[in-house]
Amino acid sequence: xxxxxxxxxxxxxxxxxxxxxxxxxxxxxxxxxxxxxxxxxxxxxxxxxxxxxxxxxxxxxxxxxxxxxxxxxxxxxxxxxxxxxxxxxxxxxxxxxxxxxxxxxxxxxxxxxxxxxxxxxxxxxxxxxxxxxxxxxxxxxxxxxxxxxxxxxxxxxxxxxxxxxxxxxxxxxxxxxxxxxxxxxxxxxxxxxxxxxxxxxxxxxxxxxxxxxxxxxxxxxxxxxxxxxxxxxxxxxxxxxxxxxxxxxxxxxxxxxxxxxxxxxxxxxxxxxxxxxxxxxxxxxxxxxxxxxxxxxxxxxxxxxxxxxxxxxxxxxxxxxxxxxxxxxxxxxxxxxxxxxxxxxxxxxxxxxxxxxxxxxxxxxxxxxxxxxxxxxxxxxxxxxxxxxxxxxxxxxxxxxxxxxxxxxxxxxxxxxxxxxxxxxxxxxxx
Numbered sequence: 001x002x003x004x005x006x007x008x009x010x011x012x013x014x015x016x017x018x019x020x021x022x023x024x025x026x027x028x029x030x031x032x033x034x035x036x037x038x039x040x041x042x043x044x045x046x047x048x049x050x051x052x053x054x055x056x057x058x059x060x061x062x063x064x065x066x067x068x069x070x071x072x073x074x075x076x077x078x079x080x081x082x083x084x085x086x087x088x089x090x091x092x093x094x095x096x097x098x099x100x101x102x103x104x105x106x107x108x109x110x111x112x113x114x115x116x117x118x119x120x121x122x123x124x125x126x127x128x129x130x131x132x133x134x135x136x137x138x139x140x141x142x143x144x145x146x147x148x149x150x151x152x153x154x155x156x157x158x159x160x161x162x163x164x165x166x167x168x169x170x171x172x173x174x175x176x177x178x179x180x181x182x183x184x185x186x187x188x189x190x191x192x193x194x195x196x197x198x199x200x201x202x203x204x205x206x207x208x209x210x211x212x213x214x215x216x217x218x219x220x221x222x223x224x225x226x227x228x229x230x231x232x233x234x235x236x237x238x239x240x241x242x243x244x245x246x247x248x249x250x251x252x253x254x255x256x257x258x259x260x261x262x263x264x265x266x267x268x269x270x271x272x273x274x275x276x277x278x279x280x281x282x283x284x285x286x287x288x289x290x291x292x293x294x295x296x297x298x299x300x301x302x303x304x305x306x307x308x309x310x311x312x313x314x315x316x317x318x319x320x321x322x323x324x325x326x327x328x329x330x331x332x333x334x335x336x337x338x339x340x341x342x343x344x345x346x347x348x349x350x351x352x353x354x355x356x357x358x359x360x361x362x363x364x365x366x367x368x369x370x371x372x373x374x375x376x377x378x379x380x381x382x383x384x385x386x387x388x389x390x391x392x393x394x395x396x397x398x399x400x401x402x403x404x405x406x407x408x409x410x411x412x413x414x415x416x417x418x419x420x421x422x423x424x425x426x427x428x429x430x431x
Contacts, residue, residue, distance in 0.1 A: 023097045026101040030104065050075045050100050051076055051077060054146075071125050072123065075103040076150065078119065079118055083153075084103075084117060084120035084156040087121060089163050092127050098311075110361060112393050112397070113362055115362065121161075152187070157186070158188050160190040165236075169192075170191055170192055201363050204362065206330070207386065212328065212358075222325075224248065225248060228303050230306070232306070233309030234273070241330060245270075255273065259283055260282070263300055273286060294309075298322060299322060305324045307327065307330060309331055309334070316339055319342040322348060328356050330357050335350065359386055362389050366386075400412070
């Protein structure tokens with residue numbers, strides 16, 4: 001029998017399974033916040049790795065009759081706080097490491113907002129734009145069936161993410177319901193209203209970005225109605241944020257999607273842009289603005305930059321060129337640790353993702369509560385509850401920043417980590 005070497009042992013060190021650049025960023029943030037808190041080593045050990053992960057490989061028959069093999073993931077970061085919560089996404093670069101990082105961030109987001117969840121995230125590695133509607137339905141239903149061992153309305157509640165939406169949530173809910181023999185609306189959030197969804201869920205993340213930005217502007221004495229704003233990403237989050245900011249009088253000077261960036265120093269007509277995208281699907285070709293690269297909008301002169309696209313968009317390469325006073329992270333993990341240090345040194349205020357984009361999971365929580373109660377709230381009630389929840393979380397961040405003499409990212413993470421570690425301490429270790 002072969003002798004096990006140290007190299008063999010090193011290959012299976014916890015965390016190697018989900019090693020990725022995004023997970024490195026999430027862990028770097030956790031390590032910095034843990035050091036700031038002087039967190040007991042026990043809780044560093046208990047919170048630095050995901051509690052549970054599932055990798056599934058499954059076949060899907062395409063419309064052509066050919067069988068495609070796909071890989072799906074579901075990662076649950078902590079089970080301490082209650083059921084886990086987090087979206088699932090479709091994309092060609094979905095991986096275990098990406099899901100692990102996003103699940104960790106979801107834990108901190110829920111804890112900061114005071115929601116009774118641990119973080120989770122999942123997805124299927126595929127190219128959704130290359131699949132027909134019928135093929136996407138088969139992918140979604142098979143993925144839902146594969147997750148049955150780890151999900152449930154009081155165990156793990158998925159939600160929409162990149163490449164998924166209300167349609168996929170309806171298929172997911174129906175698949176789970178068929179397998180248990182009765183309708184279970186609360187198994188997933190982000191559903192159509194007619195299937196137990198809540199009004200305002202589709203707009204919640206983008207609207208939450210605006211609510212947080214309003215609170216920050218009040219704090220620092222910036223008139224948002226006079227501010228210039230650049231937004232990277234014009235999907236569900238970016239377009240909603242742009243529309244709301246435009247409606248209250250802010251000057252949106254730049255937007256982008258994966259096809260193009262558009263700039264107008266006098267302010268873009270967001271209503272016209274929305275109509276263009278509804279008719280054409282993308283920003284490319286819009287005639288009434290100067291075209292730039294998709295990432296170039298981050299460097300447009302303005303007061304506020306909102307990265308609302310993908311992870312790792314602000315790096316040590318472009319952070320020195322930003323011409324803004326504030327970054328509001330509408331995307332998950334858009335800023336690398338190296339860029340964070342540069343922005344801090346330059347005095348650019350960063351509103352962290354765990355606060356700025358928490359509107360989505362907050363209204364998902366509202367939907368889950370309504371499904372359990374079998375009682376619906378109206379849209380104004382949902383929006384007002386969301387505003388109060390986000391402003392309360394912002395207040396906790398400000399208090400922690402003053403108490404710990406740190407930036408807002410470390411303050412937000414510290415509030416969350418203190419809450420989760422205290423819950424872990426109270427529960428102990430079984431057996």
